[in-house]
């Protein structure tokens with residue numbers, strides 16, 4: 001991986017923040033965008049802008065081709081068997097809400113159980129909780145250990161005849177743990193239970209193949225994978241999506257409407273009511289091309305090496321404790337420093353152009369499990385370097401010693 005070339009693809013990395021060169025270590029919140037993504041948006045609006053699937057004119061045809069080409073790129077990127085299995089949504093949050101409100105609504109009833117890991121993001125807890133409230137079902141947390149690994153033996157014991165759904169993150173946005181999702185899916189399937197994998201922090205960092213994982217549903221957020229905000233995907237196995245009743249109704253998802261009945265369109269359009277986020281889907285397609293140009297294997301290798309380097313460097317700081325020390329982890333370092341308020345430290349680092357996150361990272365249950373209500377979080381992307389990590393460590397040391 002040619003890091004200098006990659007860095008030069010990201011115009012924002014040239015800017016100064018508080019008179020210092022920007023060091024972006026908040027990639028788990030969102031990633032920066034390469035030229036090719038920014039230009040694809042501009043080109044789309046300058047040359048092809050139109051609504052899709054409807055008009056009979058040239059621009060409608062071009063916009064439709066671009067939109068569907070982006071869907072095919074994503075299909076290939078995640079290893080889905082057909083573009084029909086790729087539904088455009090706003091992001092992971094909307095994808096999980098869609099599954100809870102359609103598949104969940106169809107299959108989960110009073111007394112049923114949904115298994116979620118203790119390290120889930122709120123967007124993989126709250127939609128299920130809302131469904132449980134409505135249906136009289138309940139959530140059972142899958143326990144983790146103090147390293148931040150799922151306790152697989154405990155997971156297996158949680159299955160009962162009432163278990164209807166498992167929903168798990170591929171990579172934790174707080175701990176960085178890479179969960180053994182393939183194994184977990186296998187176990188769930190042996191009990192006849194479907195699995196949703198939240199890939200918001202997985203897809204940008206690991207090569208993903210939903211067929212190899214045998215995931216029933218898989219989600220990703222474009223903005224965490226160097227694409228635009230407001231676009232993401234829900235992957236679902238065709239047989240499951242076909243049996244699900246649409247969640248939102250409106251234009252773009254129908255074949256025929258009368259006042260007493262509607263015939264829906266085929267997949268994936270029956271889940272895409274209203275005008276979609278066409279330009280950003282095109283932008284996400286450009287981001288996928290960009291990632292594939294670098295190669296997910298190279299990205300995975302670079303980020304895991306940098307994670308090891310950062311873990312070692314941070315661990316050498318007196319009074320600093322890393323939260324999440326799973327042997328198999330990537331790209332995220334959460335930590336606390338004795339006697340120091342995380343948001344105050346994030347503010348001090350910002351004065352030096354270093355962007356890290358402080359807070360609960362939308363995953364309060366896992367922070368509570370570790371006995372804290374806030375951490376500092378440095379998270380790595382494809383353009384980060386050893387120098388970025390060195391600057392972070394120097395910045396921390398400077399303020400700790402003040």
Ligand code: PLP
Pocket residue numbers: 028029090091092093094121123124169171172173198200201221362
């Ligand atoms: N799941 C995980 C693991 C995340 O880290 C995030 C965002 O931080 C989400 C879900 C929600 O993603 P979005 O806000 O793009 O819908």
